[in-house]
Structures are given as C-alpha cells and as structure tokens.
Amino acid sequence: MFDGLQDRLQGVFKRLKGEGRVSEEALQAALREIRLALLEADVNFRVVKSFVARVRERSIGSDVLESLTAAQQVVKIVKDELVGILGEPGGDLRLTGHPSVVLLCGLQGSGKTTTAGKLAKKLRESGRQPLLVAADLQRAAAVEQLRQVGAGVGVPVLGPDDGETAVDLATRVSREARERGYDVVVFDTAGRLHIDEALMDEIAVLAKSLDPTEFLFVADAMTGQDAVKSAGAFGKLLPLTGVILTKLDGDSRGGAALSIRSVAEVPIRFVGVGEKPDDLEVFDPERMASRILGMGDVLSLIEKAEKGLDASETERLAKRMARREFTLEDLRDQLRQMRRMGPLAQVLEALPRGGPFKGLDPSMVDEGKLTRVEAVIDSMTPREREKPTLLNASRKRRIARGSGTSVQEVNQLIKQFRTMRKMMKKIKGGWLQKAMGG
Amino acid sequence: MASGPESGKGFWKKLKRGLLMTHTEMFGRVEAAIADRAFLDEETLESLEEGLIAADLGVETSQELVESVRKEAKRFEGGDLSRLRDHLADRVAVLLLDAPQPPARPAGRLVTLLVGVNGVGKTTSAAKLAAWHQRHGDRVLLAAGDTFRAAATEQLELWADRLDIDVVKQKAGADPAAVVYDALQAGAARSADHVIVDTAGRLHNRQGLMAELAKIKRVIERTAAGWKKRTLLVLDATTGQNAISQAREFTRHVAVDGILLAKVDGTAKGGVTVAIARELRIPVMFLGVGEGAEDLVEFRPREFAEALVG
Ligand SMILES: Nc1nc2c(ncn2[C@@H]2O[C@H](COP(=O)(O)OP(=O)(O)OP(=O)(O)O)[C@@H](O)[C@H]2O)c(=O)[nH]1
Ligand SMILES: Nc1nc2c(ncn2[C@@H]2O[C@H](COP(=O)(O)OP(=O)(O)OP(=O)(O)O)[C@@H](O)[C@H]2O)c(=O)[nH]1
Ligand SMILES: [Mg+2]
Ligand SMILES: [Mg+2]
Numbered sequence: 001m002f003d004g005l006q007d008r009l010q011g012v013f014k015r016l017k018g019e020g021r022v023s024e025e026a027l028q029a030a031l032r033e034i035r036l037a038l039l040e041a042d043v044n045f046r047v048v049k050s051f052v053a054r055v056r057e058r059s060i061g062s063d064v065l066e067s068l069t070a071a072q073q074v075v076k077i078v079k080d081e082l083v084g085i086l087g088e089p090g091g092d093l094r095l096t097g098h099p100s101v102v103l104l105c106g107l108q109g110s111g112k113t114t115t116a117g118k119l120a121k122k123l124r125e126s127g128r129q130p131l132l133v134a135a136d137l138q139r140a141a142a143v144e145q146l147r148q149v150g151a152g153v154g155v156p157v158l159g160p161d162d163g164e165t166a167v168d169l170a171t172r173v174s175r176e177a178r179e180r181g182y183d184v185v186v187f188d189t190a191g192r193l194h195i196d197e198a199l200m201d202e203i204a205v206l207a208k209s210l211d212p213t214e215f216l217f218v219a220d221a222m223t224g225q226d227a228v229k230s231a232g233a234f235g236k237l238l239p240l241t242g243v244i245l246t247k248l249d250g251d252s253r254g255g256a257a258l259s260i261r262s263v264a265e266v267p268i269r270f271v272g273v274g275e276k277p278d279d280l281e282v283f284d285p286e287r288m289a290s291r292i293l294g295m296g297d298v299l300s301l302i303e304k305a306e307k308g309l310d311a312s313e314t315e316r317l318a319k320r321m322a323r324r325e326f327t328l329e330d331l332r333d334q335l336r337q338m339r340r341m342g343p344l345a346q347v348l349e350a351l352p353r354g355g356p357f358k359g360l361d362p363s364m365v366d367e368g369k370l371t372r373v374e375a376v377i378d379s380m381t382p383r384e385r386e387k388p389t390l391l392n393a394s395r396k397r398r399i400a401r402g403s404g405t406s407v408q409e410v411n412q413l414i415k416q417f418r419t420m421r422k423m424m425k426k427i428k429g430g431w432l433q434k435a436m437g438g
Numbered sequence: 439m440a441s442g443p444e445s446g447k448g449f450w451k452k453l454k455r456g457l458l459m460t461h462t463e464m465f466g467r468v469e470a471a472i473a474d475r476a477f478l479d480e481e482t483l484e485s486l487e488e489g490l491i492a493a494d495l496g497v498e499t500s501q502e503l504v505e506s507v508r509k510e511a512k513r514f515e516g517g518d519l520s521r522l523r524d525h526l527a528d529r530v531a532v533l534l535l536d537a538p539q540p541p542a543r544p545a546g547r548l549v550t551l552l553v554g555v556n557g558v559g560k561t562t563s564a565a566k567l568a569a570w571h572q573r574h575g576d577r578v579l580l581a582a583g584d585t586f587r588a589a590a591t592e593q594l595e596l597w598a599d600r601l602d603i604d605v606v607k608q609k610a611g612a613d614p615a616a617v618v619y620d621a622l623q624a625g626a627a628r629s630a631d632h633v634i635v636d637t638a639g640r641l642h643n644r645q646g647l648m649a650e651l652a653k654i655k656r657v658i659e660r661t662a663a664g665w666k667k668r669t670l671l672v673l674d675a676t677t678g679q680n681a682i683s684q685a686r687e688f689t690r691h692v693a694v695d696g697i698l699l700a701k702v703d704g705t706a707k708g709g710v711t712v713a714i715a716r717e718l719r720i721p722v723m724f725l726g727v728g729e730g731a732e733d734l735v736e737f738r739p740r741e742f743a744e745a746l747v748g
Contacts, residue, residue, distance in 0.1 A: 039497050042678035045488045107676065108701065108729070109557030113588075138729070140562075141593035148588035193704045220557070224494040224678020226706035247556060250641045252680035275556065275587070368649075 008033045009074055030074050031056055041253035041292045044228040047262045054081055075293070082289035086261055090269035090283030093119070094213045094241070095128070099177045101185045101210045105203050105238065106218035107230055108191030111246035111272055113142065115218050116188040117149035118272065118280040123184050124155055131182035132157040133173055135166040135206070138190035146188055153277045156182075166190070166202065170209045187212070194233030207238060215241045217264060221248045221271075223256040228263045235264035246272035248291075249279070257288050326421060328385040332377040335370055375403035376413050388414050478511045493709035493746050494678055495530075499716070503529055503747075523748060530743035533712050537721035540668070540696060542736045543574055547665045548632045549622065549658055552698070553651060553688055554672035556639030559700030559726055561590060563672050564636040565597035566726060566734035567698070571632050572601065579630040581621030582607035583614045583654065584638035594636050601731060604628065614638065614650065615657045622661040633662075642687030655692045668695040670723065675701045675708035685714045700726030703733070709746050 012029045031052050038048045058077050093102060102119060104112045116132055123130040132150045134157055136142035143159045150157035158176065160169050166189065177185050187210060192199035207215055217234050219227065234240065243264060245257055248271045261268060268283040377385060379402030384390050391399070391414060393407075400407045483504050490500035506529055507514065507522065514522045550567065552560045561584065568578045580598050582605055584590035591607045598605035606621035618635055625633040637654065640647035658667055671694040673681050688694050699708045702725045711722050722737045 036497055039491060040679060042680070045491045049488075107704070109559060109674065111557060139593075140596040141589045144592045145587075145589035152588070195705060220674070220676070222555070222674075222677045222680045224676065224680075224706065224710065225492050226494070226676045226678075226704070229705045230676070247641070249643075250555065250680065251643045251683055252678075256678070 008037065027056065027059055030059075034074075034078055037293065038255060038258075041255035041294070042222075042224045042227075042259075043255035043292070044225050044259040044262070047228065047259050051081065051085070051258075079289050079293065082258065082292060083285045085258060086285035086288050087267050089285060090242075090267065090271075092126075093123070093269070095184055097211070097213045099131075099174060099183045099185050100214070101174065101187060101212040102214040102216065103187045103189070103207060103210055103212035104216050104218055104244075105189050105234065105240075106191060107193065107220070108139075110191065110218045110220045111244075112136075112191065112218045113146050113149060113188050114275060115244055115246060115270075115272055115280070116146065116186050117153050117155075117277050119270075120150065120155040120186050121153040121277045122280060123186070124153065128184050129182045130155050130184045130186055131177050131180070133169065133185055133187045134159045135169050136188055136190040137166055138192075142188075142190065149277075167205055167209065170206050173210065185210075194230045194237075200233075200237055204238060213241075215239060216244050216269065217242070217260075217266075218244045218246060219256065219260055221245045221254045221256055222250060222252040223259075225259075227256040227259040231260040232263040235266065240264060240266045242266050242269040244268070244270045244272065245283070249273040253294065254288060254291050258292060328377050328380065328388060328417060329382070331417060331420075332374060332385075335374050372403070372405050372409060373413055376400075376405055376410055379403040388417065478507065478515060483508060489748065490526075490709075493707055495709035495746070496679055496682075496713045499533070499709075499713055523744070526747035527740065527744040530712055530746055531740045534715045534722070534739040534743060537715040537719040539721050539737070539739070540723065542723060543571065543576075544666050544668075547625075547630070548576075549625075549635065549662045549665050549667045550632065551635045551637065551655060551658060551667070551669045551692070552672055553637055553669060553692060553694070554639060555641050555674075555684055558639065558672045558674040558677075559698075560584075560639065560672045561593050561597070561636050562729060563698050563700055563724075563726055563734070564594065564634050565601065566731055567670075567724070568597075568603055568632075568634050569601055569731040570724075570734050571634075572603070576631040577629065578603050578632045578634060579621060579625045579628065580605040581618055581633060581635040583617050583621075583635045585610055585612045585614050585617060586638040590636075590638065597731070604630075615654050618654050619657050619661055622658065622665075625662075633665075642684045648687065648691040651688075652691045669693060670696050670698045671720070672698045672700055672726075673708065673711070675699055676704060676706040677708070677710065679710060679713075681708070681710040682713055682717065685718050685720055689718060689720060694720050696721050696723035698722075698724040698726060699737075703727045707746055712746070 009030050012026065012033055034055060035048055035052050038051065039045060043051075055074070055077055058081070059074060094100075104116055106112050113136070120130045120132050132146055132155050134143040134146040136146070137160060147157045147159065158169075158173065160166070170187070173185055173187070177183075187206075189203060189206065190199070192203065194200065215238065217231060217238075217240050219231060223230070231243070243260055243266060245254070245260075245268055248254060257268060268285075268288075271281050271283050271288075273279045273281055376399060379399045380391075384395065384399075391410075396407050396410045399405075400410050403410075486507065487500050487504045490503055491497060495503070503526060507525065510525075514525070552564050552567075554560050564580060568580055571578050580594055580603055582591040582594045584594075585608060591610065595605050595607065604624070606617065606624050608617045608620070614637065621633055621635065624630075635654070635658070637651065638647075640651065642648065655669065669692050671685060671688050673684065677684070685694065685697070697711060697714065697720055699711060699722050702708060708722075714720050715722070722739075722742070725735050725737055725742075727733045727735060
C-alpha cells in the first residue's frame with residue numbers, strides 16, 4: 001500500500017536536483033514526505049512534529065543535502081532518530097521478588113490474557129515455576145479463558161473464590177504462591193479505559209498491594225492517534241515498567257510504538273506476533289523502525305529463514321542453482337522449507353516493498369495452490385523430477401490423477417518451472433543489502 | 439463498564455462533549471484567529487489539519503477538508519466558530535453518506551454475520567446486537583461460531599444466559615461452518631427472526647483464515663434461503679489507518695455490508711471510518727459505547743460528523 005520512505009525521498013531529491021534548486025527546498029520537500037509517511041503509519045501528529053524538527057536540525061547542520069546519496073542519508077538520519085526514540089531492545093523480565101509479580105494492564109481486547117499465557121510459557125521454559133492469576137471479573141468468561149490458556153501451556157491458574165474481588169485476590173496471592181512453591185506470579189487484569197476513574201483507581205490499588213517487579217502495559221499495534229492518550233494516561237497514573245506490543249503479525253505499520261514510547265517513557269519489552277503461546281518475540285527497535293518506515297521487516301524474515309531453513313541444505317540448493325542443476329525435486333524441497341518458516345503470506349508480508357518485490361501483493365499468494373504444486377511433484381517419479389522433458393501426455397495424465405489435480409495444472413507447473421530456471425540465471429543479488437539501507 | 443440504559447440517549451451528547459475536550463486546543467487557536475478578524479493563516483490552518491488528523495481522519499481526508507476551508511476562507515473570517523464547525527461537519531457527513539445507509543432492522547427474517555480482527559469486540563457486540571433486536575421485538579438466536587479462541591463459546595453462552603436467548607454451539611475445535619449450519623437449522627425450526635453469528639477474530643492478512651470465513655458465508659448463503667443476510671465488520675474505534683486495510687480485505691472475502699464501530703466510549707472516535715465510507719462505500723451502522731448489553735446505538739452520520747470535527 002505504501003512505498004518505502006527511501007523510494008519517496010529518492011523521488012523528491014531527483015526532482016529537485018534535476019531542476020537545479022537549492023537544497024533548502026529539497027529538504028522542505030523531504031521533510032514533508034517524512035511527515036506524511038509517519039502520519040500514515042499512525043504516529044501521533046504531535047510526536048511527528050517534534051520528530052520532523054529534529055531531523056531538520058540534523059540534516060541542515062551537515063553536508064548531507066549536497067551529497068549524491070542525499071535520500072539514503074536522510075533515511076539513515078530518520079532511521080537513527082526512530083531507533084533512538086524506540087529505545088533499547090527488549091529482553092528478559094526483571095524477577096527479583098519472592099515471588100516476583102508480573103502485572104499486566106491495558107485497554108479492552110489488547111491481548112493481556114493471551115500475553116499472560118505466552119509469558120508464563122516463556123518463564124516455565126527458562127526453569128521458573130510460574131503461577132497464572134485470573135483477576136478479570138469484568139469480562140464474560142475471562143477467568144475460564146485464562147484457565148484454558150494456562151492448561152494449554154501447562155501452568156496452573158489461580159482464580160477468585162466466590163465473592164472475591166480482584167483486590168481481595170491480590171492480597172493473598174503472594175503468600176499463597178510462596179507456600180505452594182511458585183516463584184513468579186503472572187497477574188492478568190480486566191481491560192479498562194484510561195478515562196474510567198474507578199477502574200484506574202482499582203489497578204493502582206492492585207499495583208500497590210502486589211508490588212510487582214514488572215508492571216506491563218499491553219497495547220495493540222494497530223492503535224491510531226489515540227495511543228498517546230491511552231498510553232499517556234496509563235503511564236502517568238501507574239508505575240509501569242514496560243510495554244508489550246501485540247498483533248504485530250498484522251500488516252499495520254505500527255506507528256503506535258513510537259507514540260507510546262514517546263509518552264509512556266518505559267521500554268518496549270516484547271512483541272506479540274500471533275495467537276499461539278509461542279508467538280512472542282523480544283522487541284527490536286531496528287526492526288520496528290524499518291517497519292514504521294515501510295522498509296519491510298527484513299531482519300525478522302532473515303531470522304525466520306534461519307529457523308526454517310537447514311543451512312547445509314540451503315547451501316546445496318544455492319550451488320545447484322548456480323550450476324543450473326535446479327530440478328523439480330529441488331523446487332519441492334524449497335516449498336517444504338518455506339512452509340517451515342510459517343504461513344507464506346506472513347513470510348511475504350515481512351519482505352520490503354521495494355526492489356524485486358515491488359508490486360508483490362502478499363494477500364494474492366494462494367497457499368492452497370502451493371499445496372497442489374507439491375502434490376503434483378510428489379506424484380512424479382524421481383526421474384521425471386530430474387528431467388521434466390520426459391513428461392509426455394500419458395505421464396501427465398497419470399500425475400494429474402495421482403495428485404488429484406488436472407493436466408492443465410501439471411502443464412502450468414512445468415511452464416512455471418521453466419520460467420523460474422530462466423530467471424535464476426538473471427538474479428544478481430544485492431537487493432537485500434539495498435533494502436536494508438546498506 | 440456497563441453504563442446502563444441511559445447510555446443510548448445521552449450518548450450523543452456525551453460523545454460531543456468528549457470530543458470537544460480533545461479539540462479545544464485546535465479550535466482555541468482557530469477561534470482566536472477568527473475573533474481577531476485576522477486571516478486564516480497557514481499556521482491556523484495547520485492546527486486545523488492536525489486536529490482532524492488527531493481524530494484518525496487520515497492525512498488525505500484531513501487535507502481535503504482543510505483545502506475546502508482555505509477556498510472559502512473569507513466566509514469564516516470575522517465570523518464565529520460555529521460557521522466553520524458547521525462547514526466541516528457538513529463535509530464529513532457528505533463523505534460518510536458516500537456509503538448509503540441500510541436499515542438497521544430490515545423487514546423479514548435475518549442472519550447477521552459478525553467478522554473482524556482479534557479483540558475488536560465481536561462477541562460482546564453479538565450480545566449487544568441481540569439485545570438491541572430483542573428490544574425491538576425480535577426472536578433472536580446466537581451462533582457460537584468462534585470454536586478457536588479459549589473460552590469464546592463460554593463467553594457467548596454467558597451473554598445468552600443473561601439475555602435469556604438460545605445459543606447454538608459445538609465443542610471447541612469444531613468446524614465453525616458446521617456450527618453455523620446447525621444454528622440456521624435451529625433458527626428455522628424454532629422460528630427465530632434473527633440469527634446472529636459470532637466468529638473467531640482473524641487478521642485480514644491470513645489467507646487461510648479468510649478462506650474459512652468465506653466458507654461460513656457460503657454456508658449461510660446456501661442454507662438460509664429466503665432469509666435476509668448481512669455481514670457486519672466490527673472495528674475498534676482506537677484503531678488507526680490500518681482499519682482501511684481491514685475493511686478492504688474483509689470485504690474482498692465476504693462482502694461487508696456495514697460496520698459496527700465498537701469502543702467509541704473511550705477517547706478515540708474512529709475517524710478512519712470516513713475514509714472507509716468514501717473509498718470502499720461501506721457505511722457505519724452501529725456504534726458500541728460500552729461493555730454492557732445496552733451499550734449499542736444506531737449510527738447517525740450527521741451527529742457523528744459533528745462529534746468528529748469538534
Ligand atoms: N494475531 C494476534 N492476535 C493476538 C495477539 N495477541 C492477542 N491476540 C488475540 O487478540 C484477542 C484478544 O486477546 P485477549 O488476550 O483476550 O485480550 P485481553 O486484553 O485479555 O482482552 P480483555 O480481557 O477483554 O481486555 C484474542 O483473539 C487473542 O487471540 C497477537 O499478538 N497476534
Ligand atoms: N469500552 C468498551 N469495551 C468494549 C466494547 N465492546 C467490547 N468491549 C470489550 O472489548 C474486549 C474484547 O471484546 P470481545 O467481544 O471479546 O472481542 P472479540 O472481537 O470477540 O475478540 P476475539 O474473539 O478474541 O477476537 C472485552 O473486554 C469487551 O468487554 C465497547 O463498545 N466499549
Ligand atoms: Mg483478558
Ligand atoms: Mg470473540
């Protein structure tokens with residue numbers, strides 16, 4: 001939907017340089033583009049304003065604008081500034097209490113309960129003895145939800161007794177956890193609006209009584225301009241220690257991260273990237289900055305690739321590609337490896353929108369089609385996979401029957417495979433470095 | 439928090455008051471400029487633009503609105519602020535009406551499918567919508583079409599219990615399309631006027647999940663012959679420009695008829711729905727204004743526009 005900022009700035013500088021104008025004007029135009037890009041990414045307008053002013057200052061003082069690579073350099077300044085505001089990378093939770101209490105708060109539906117489960121799982125895997133506490137007595141079936149989440153990750157859940165309030169629960173939690181041998185308590189609370197005085201008072205009381213070592217604000221990455229108001233209010237009224245940003249597996253630009261970081265003045269620690277218990281990652285400001293600027297989440301893609309791909313296997317494929325020995329067998333291996341990286345649309349979503357991927361619409365990729373491609377290749381004999389020229393009409397019919405597809409689909413695959421082989425000869429590489437601003 | 443039945447009537451007033459507070463800064467400056475009979479200078483216009491962007495109207499719409507003020511600047515200078523406000527509200531209302539407003543309660547038997555991304559308020563809205571139709575005399579049946587999220591069915595059941603409405607469900611992990619099929623059969627058998635289908639939250643960029651939704655919709659099309667059908671996209675008012683992407687993708691897969699904008703009781707008002715109305719012609723039909731069963735009101739474009747621009 002949006003072009004990367006670098007593309008836009010390149011356009012601005014080219015246009016203005018071509019007309020031989022002064023650099024001040026080029027800078028004005030560039031700053032307008034930056035403002036626009038950030039506003040479109042949902043960064044709060046006030047945050048944008050001061051941000052643009054800072055970029056202006058830094059650009060004017062240097063000889064950036066005279067340089068031939070002005071666009072790249074301005075992007076670098078923008079990115080540095082962004083990373084600066086986004087702050088330090090996330091990391092482990094501070095757990096110094098006996099037991100330590102991790103208290104979660106946030107607006108309705110931001111992802112607190114789900115995140116509680118994710119954190120509990122992480123803690124458990126690092127050798128801790130976590131206890132989940134269900135203190136949302138507001139939303140229908142919230143306690144039951146956490147019970148099921150807890151069961152899913154193998155962490156026990158403590159709920160309220162009949163007639164007990166969240167505050168009552170808080171007063172007995174630490175003692176009970178200690179007695180029963182738990183060393184970390186993850187305390188889930190009801191969603192609340194920052195303007196709901198009664199509920200904001202309640203969470204303040206909970207915090208006082210629990211004395212958490214971590215008090216985390218869980219926020220939805222799709223939040224718009226309002227992020228400064230809600231995060232600002234939570235940050236001002238409560239002694240927060242950090243932020244968790246959820247639903248980053250969507251296609252939002254996540255400008256809220258910048259807004260929240262600007263007003264809440266506590267670091268972003270983790271990001272939620274899915275509904276499953278494992279879908280929690282450590283916050284990375286570099287990646288976040290790239291995402292806000294529409295430069296693609298290249299780093300997470302690489303990390304995913306590393307997780308999904310077997311290094312020696314990849315090397316073998318690369319060599320075969322180079323020697324043009326790439327066969328249908330290799331294509332199938334690649335498809336399988338790709339699938340291990342996660343849903344394809346999600347993988348493609350992480351790619352930058354410039355370079356070779358310009359115009360690529362991840363939502364158009366049909367996962368079912370790939371499954372059928374795999375089925376077609378599965379139905380071939382090893383020799384056919386090595387040498388698709390063997391495929392005559394009767395073999396194609398057999399393959400179509402075997403894979404539950406049609407001869408047309410088999411033909412289509414063979415044709416696509418040929419084009420692919422041709423393209424491979426042409427790929428020069430280097431786009432990745434470019435995309436990453438290198 | 440449940441704010442009781444007063445929330446319906448008193449809501450529009452409250453909405454305006456809340457927004458006015460958020461906009462005082464913007465209009466403070468504009469008002470000063472007008473009172474001094476000064477020109478609507480660039481700085482004033484810029485703060486106007488910022489005020490509109492702050493309501494999540496988006497850069498493009500905000501700039502167009504400011505442009506329309508600039509063009510007729512003379513009209514607003516030396517006058518009082520209300521003229522400027524009226525002008526903006528008119529413009530926004532016109533944009534909202536780019537999407538024709540369907541009836542909130544169409545005649546005949548009805549199936550409503552609720553869709554949306556995670557956590558926006560679908561399940562709660564299903565209950566609120568059920569209560570709303572119940573108040574209008576309809577026999578409602580709920581379908582627990584979210585078989586995925588932990589305790590989603592229990593959540594809807596609890597609401598159904600409170601409202602004394604039947605709910606059709608299956609066990610966790612069941613095929614949601616099968617639940618919907620059951621519900622439609624039950625709806626016909628129990629002569630319900632309105633079947634409301636809750637679905638699991640799904641991000642619009644997940645192709646597999648969107649295909650699942652399309653399948654649910656197909657089941658409704660096939661099974662509920664002779665029933666009116668509508669698909670409502672639930673949006674969270676705190677969501678920014680990404681809501682456009684949500685609307686575009688959901689409507690691509692399941693042809694959305696209208697929007698139910700939830701959580702308007704906070705400080706965010708969902709100005710992004712204006713862009714959705716003009717670009718995708720999808721109208722807002724209901725507003726969610728709290729967590730109680732009564733906290734749902736029918737959408738009124740002009741009032742909403744007034745609230746949005748201060
Ligand atoms: N795609 C995606 N969905 C998420 C993520 N985190 C949470 N969710 C989903 O968001 C919805 C709301 O999550 P909850 O954990 O119930 O949110 P909550 O903040 O506890 O909600 P309340 O208690 O009602 O305030 C659920 O459908 C979750 O599965 C995430 O990182 N990605
Ligand atoms: N303040 C406010 N809260 C709301 C409103 N509508 C829903 N909520 C709250 O938002 C949270 C999420 O609501 P749900 O109805 O569970 O959302 P959902 O879309 O069904 O969530 P998933 O099924 O997990 O995707 C709950 O805490 C609701 O009480 C509203 O209009 N105003
Ligand atoms: Mg919860
Ligand atoms: Mg739900």
